[in-house]
């Protein structure tokens with residue numbers, strides 16, 4: 001069993017109460033109708049107090065007087081039954097209201113956490129593992145559920161019940177009440193010690209859940225690689241280790257939570273026995289009637305019951321606070337891609353693109369782009385080339401505003417991208433990434449992501465326009481062919497064609513294309529080159545080219561090396577200049593010739 005809990009660097013710090021206060025402020029929906037729910041919960045608590053008093057009345061006025069008036073007994077019993085019934089209904093009403101309010105609040109929290117994740121830049125996304133993000137918007141939020149549905153209000157209701165029970169006890173016998181309180185003190189001290197360890201234990205569980213989800217999502221996504229390299233065993237070991245760690249952290253939290261509960265249970269018995277013993281020892285001198293003593297004992301159990309319940313509530317609360325710390329830490333991350341106030345709209349025509357003294361580095365890494373400047377006149381096709389890792393993809397991410405430069409600026413249609421309304425930017429500028437993401441649905445639905453209103457005819461038209469009708473005709477069910485998870489049922493080249501069709505139906509004025517590096521067969525290669533040419537015609541485009549045949553046709557070629565723009569010009573001129581581009585081009589030609597049969 002793990003004895004040292006891992007620290008959680010992805011949590012907000014601060015006291016438990018401060019975290020709960022901040023957490024509740026983040027979910028305003030929980031406060032809707034809360035006052036009535038609290039009143040109902042308190043009424044439910046008070047209802048429980050009435051039963052001991054009624055029993056005392058039955059004993060003292062009925063049973064112990066020797067002559068039981070059955071009418072009176074029946075009357076009191078009827079009142080007791082009514083109180084029990086009303087208490088049950090009131091309790092149900094308050095719990096149901098809490099469940100509804102908490103699910104609404106959690107819905108809001110999940111949506112805002114998820115929306116926030118989407119607004120963070122690619123720089124953040126690359127630094128965070130997906131498993132950790134998933135755990136924050138799912139299981140970390142889930143820890144709040146039990147707390148909100150009962151735990152939070154239980155503090156209030158149980159506190160009220162304890163105070164009321166104490167007042168009732170003092171009404172019957174002050175001396176015995178003091179005995180009860182003194183016997184309770186050691187329990188409270190022990191509870192304090194265990195609770196001190198429970199908080200970190202729950203934090204450890206949250207950290208282990210995030211680790212486990214990361215390992216699982218990686219091994220599932222990388223299943224093909226794992227199998228093809230025959231590394232199933234090590235990968236299984238990694239997953240099993242993670243599951244063991246998670247299990248151990250859960251066991252530790254469960255062990256401490258159980259200890260807390262059992263301690264309270266044990267003490268409850270000890271305290272009742274102690275009170276009965278002291279009551280019996282001094283009973284005759286106190287002048288209490290039998291009914292009063294029975295009522296007192298019932299009140300003692302009522303006083304102690306919340307303590308036992310508190311131990312569970314503490315468990316929920318600590319678990320909720322650990323989850324909240326992580327969710328709040330996520331919400332605290334600044335949206336580095338801020339939506340501009342009164343964002344500007346891009347005109348419908350193809351815009352010019354200007355990259356001006358751009359400097360950019362990923363968090364924790366060095367400078368990736370170093371003072372890059374160039375312009376793409378409206379309607380021109382510019383190609384970015386450079387050795388692997390020279391910063392081409394990064395530059396396209398900045399143009400598409402998936403991240404902002406550290407210095408310098410990027411203008412589209414003469415407007416700084418930071419000032420363009422996100423909706424306008426996303427509808428006028430489309431990115432086709434190196435590895436296009438296809439969803440597990442049909443070809444048609446995947447293309448429709450480009451424009452949800454696109455009709456089937458428009459989607460077919462897009463494939464025709466791109467010169468990819470043969471590909472479409474070759475699919476077993478045409479547009480209705482399912483592509484599988486991440487498009488695995490299609491070849492790499494076919495996935496690219498679907499992504500190009502998706503960009504075509506979006507009909508953007510400006511295109512950012514990151515050409516795929518994966519090798520495709522010559523036939524689909526030709527189709528792709530033709531499709532690319534047709535897609536970019538009449539649009540402003542920036543294409544990252546790995547197959548330099550694309551560069552031959554471009555209006556201008558930009559050559560990056562080590563994050564700097566080292567050459568620019570037309571293909572033919574750059575060949576004559578015999579610099580970096582010429583070197584890259586000759587190596588590419590050589591590789592292509594060697595690769596051809």
Ligand SMILES: Nc1ncnc2c1ncn2[C@@H]1O[C@H](COP(=O)(O)OP(=O)(O)OP(=O)(O)O)[C@@H](O)[C@H]1O
Pocket residue numbers: 123126127362363365368386387388389390391392393394395
């Ligand atoms: N998320 C990231 N975090 C840290 N460094 C990164 C990240 N993404 C890229 N880099 C680094 O930035 C540099 C430029 O990467 P980039 O992907 O832009 O190169 P590229 O020219 O497009 O390469 P390729 O031709 O292989 O696609 C590389 O050194 C890379 O390791």
